[in-house]
Amino acid sequence: MTAPSSSGALDQRIEDLLVGAIDPHVHSGPSIAPRSVDHLELAREASDVGFAAIVTKDHDYSGVMTAALIARHHPELKTKVYSGIALNNVVGGLNPYAVEHTAAMGGKIVWMPTLSAENHFRWERESGRAHPASTSKIRPATVVPVLNDDKTVRDDAKEILDILARTGMALASGHLHVSETWIVFEEARKRGVQRLIFTHPEDIVDASLNDVKGIAAMGAMVEHSLCMFLEGNKFQSCAPEDLKKHIDAAGVDNTMLCSDLGQTGNISPVEGVRRGVKLCLDLGYADEDIRKMVSLNAAKVLGLEGDLPSRAH
Template sequence: MTTEADPALVQSLMQGAIDLHCHSGPSVMARALNHEQALEQAAEAGMRAVLFKDHYYPTGPFVDVLKESGKATQAEPVGSIVLNNAVGGINPFAVEPALKCGAKVVWMPTVSAANHIREGHRKSLLPTKGKMLKQVGLSAVDARGDLLDNVKQVLDIIAEHDAVLSCGHLHISEVWPLFDEAKKRGVNRLLVNHPSYTVGATLSDIKELVGMGAWIEHSICMFIANRMKVYDDAFLKQMIEAAGVDRTFFGSDLGQTNAPLPVEGFRQIIGLCLSLGYSEDDVRKMVSTNAAQLAGIGANQS
């Protein structure tokens, strides 16, 4: 049984927290708050930065609007691009302007990933508010398992901008050649999000990924009490131990309707990690400084 965390300690650990996986709107998917509201709530809680992620459009322009309107003074907004069909797939011509316009993270396909589509064959993964065109399945590799040329072009652009490469919802079998080639081409910031969900990484895979220099992000929504919870506390601890505290961090993966708001998700995961026996320093790494180091945010970059 978990014990209730000291609210003052939780609030202390919220100071400087970073969410690199916020699903605020506008979106074709049902959202509980918009980007401006997400940033305001994060700032009020003492958080340092919020990355806006949408499966259908680059969010960098919203970062520029928030900064130009003076609404980004307490918490930093961060943009991203997800390489789904909506932006032409794994498209270097979409990645380049995104990275020149507020984006720090490039996600490989999610809803358009062939792996994601197979996973959702019998259940609705990430439904939209209304009916939309069926996604065309995308992969990073060809039928022989070799990395596609357009993927290599994207990697070169990511390396040039020193941005973060996330594997998105590609299968772990695609992640190995992707990250191998990324390292060869000078990409220094490698991210695996929710490794056991859709990606299909095992605990031994997680250890190997960290050995390659990758960071492991866990989705808060999958571990706290809500309609999207899929894993128990014991499994969370196993995954943290597999990667190590120094290479693990949390993103909310929240913003959906009928779910905790991103800030509340962070409060709950802090309490959960404390109840699992992690120290204040460990928790601060997993909600703040590790994400800062990965994304190159502020003075915590090293």
């Protein structure tokens, strides 16, 4: 009998780590932006490899209704589909009605403004990079401010935070500048928000490793977009080794990994997570630490522990 090759053993190790994985930030469609896969197609692909859950994110709408349809009509899928809402122009910005509706329909995350964040406009202007979800099909985005001129949190943003505290949804920083994230997260903590997610500090938001360390110490989960570290995809903006610096700054227990994929002309979200697991192995992380970052930590911050297979606990 032929012994398995080392590459075969590695491949199996990676596939085992995908069982129970959660992708908490994935851009499947339909969307006004071009997408390579829709929510149902992605759920099927993720189910085939044993993902526990995905959380779909669109910059323009809450995906909770689609998630409910998939749950009702496709009980055979191993992968549960959840969604949330990004507080951009199309949903009315800091709209408490939209946030409460998302919560009532089982939403898991509220993202602070992304394409409508003042910092996002600065990033596009200074980097010369157009965000892949930008479109000429609707009027240009306008700023949705979250802070007053004196750098305090606006009353309409505080109302959103109070809804999150009451409903238990997670607050994600979106494309706010890191200086704004500090202020919003501190106010969120004061108002009783328990679940905080720091969105891709490696790009757009101008975060330093000290910011990562400090915001993690506040109790936030630091979320890294694998597409920004993986070689061979069009969104890479960091060296693979930079991921280790970020993970070590926050600590494994305060780090979760997402694909942030689904755009046309790029690797698929499932393949992105697969390559992310391989990258973490190459960086020297133990299987138990990788499982935390691709499964257990997301389950904890999103309240999805019940979705995990027994082997992932």
